[in-house]
Amino acid sequence: MIIQQEEKFKEVLAKIEGKINEQSFFNKFLELYPEVWKKHKITYSKFTRSKKFGQKIPLPKPEISLRKEIRLFLQKQ
Incomplete structure (x- = not known):
């Protein structure tokens, strides 16, 4: 879980x-x-x-979970 994820993603989007x-x-x-x-x-x-x-570990690996969150964010944009 990333704190203030939405704000960070918006900032990243603006810098790409x-x-x-x-x-x-x-x-x-x-x-x-x-x-x-x-x-x-x-x-x-x-x-x-x-x-x-x-x-079994119910959490996905960090890279997989971050990519999933990015994918969902980009779909909303």
Whole structure:
């Protein structure tokens, strides 16, 4: 979960030059918000370590979840 995701995505969208697609958006997000990305990955890592052996993880991997959120945001635009 990314705090103030909508505002951050709008800012990223405004800074993208050229063609806007999921990959360019993802790359620009990582460039503008490396600390947010790092925190997102750390949260996922903590969760996977805290799960009990043999249980499935209900959370998608950080890259997959961020790409899904980007895809949904771009569809709304």
